[in-house]
Amino acid sequence: MKNFIRIFLEGTITNIKRILFASDRVTDMELRSKILGGRIVPTEKVAEVSCIGCGGCANACPTKAITMVKLPEPIKLMEGLVKDQIPQLDSFKCVNCYYCHDFCPLYALFGEAGTIHPNDVGIVESDISQLLKQPVKISDDKIAFISQYLSDSAILKKRKE
Numbered sequence: 001m002k003n004f005i006r007i008f009l010e011g012t013i014t015n016i017k018r019i020l021f022a023s024d025r026v027t028d029m030e031l032r033s034k035i036l037g038g039r040i041v042p043t044e045k046v047a048e049v050s051c052i053g054c055g056g057c058a059n060a061c062p063t064k065a066i067t068m069v070k071l072p073e074p075i076k077l078m079e080g081l082v083k084d085q086i087p088q089l090d091s092f093k094c095v096n097c098y099y100c101h102d103f104c105p106l107y108a109l110f111g112e113a114g115t116i117h118p119n120d121v122g123i124v125e126s127d128i129s130q131l132l133k134q135p136v137k138i139s140d141d142k143i144a145f146i147s148q149y150l151s152d153s154a155i156l157k158k159r160k161e
């Protein structure tokens, strides 16, 4: 009985933290509040230059508002990494949940402004080849969680079954 009460309380506390502090998200509250308050100047819907084309945003989007479109010419970002697609956002399907932003590895792993967001996060000027060489800034657990969304969408479909 004691164990049951402990598990119940832990679950309740975790859920309260999720609701109040968005504790399972990467995007910090300050950035969220800026986005929601319209204090970030909207720019292009997708910062094409910084995007590495991983497809994580499209996989993470619950409303399928993001489609990955093939580039006419693949771009070599660094040794072993070629970008051949970029996300296209359908604003009508977007429900502003910020999952795309949270799961974009540029933001999630390196703490740089994310490259896709319904309201955008301002101009992104990262040097991608340098950024990818940097150590990541999040825990191994979080990486494992986020990496599920960066994988192939067929794998994701299987995971849901």
Ligand code: SF4
Binding pocket: 060, 061, 062, 063, 064, 065, 066, 089, 093, 094, 095, 096, 097, 098, 099, 100, 101, 117, 118
């Ligand atoms: S914010 Fe919009 S585009 Fe991004 S994951 Fe949510 S619904 Fe999809």
Ligand code: SF4
Binding pocket: 050, 051, 052, 053, 054, 055, 056, 057, 058, 086, 087, 100, 103, 104, 105, 106, 115, 116
């Ligand atoms: S998650 Fe970020 S880097 Fe990956 S395709 Fe989407 S915008 Fe580009």
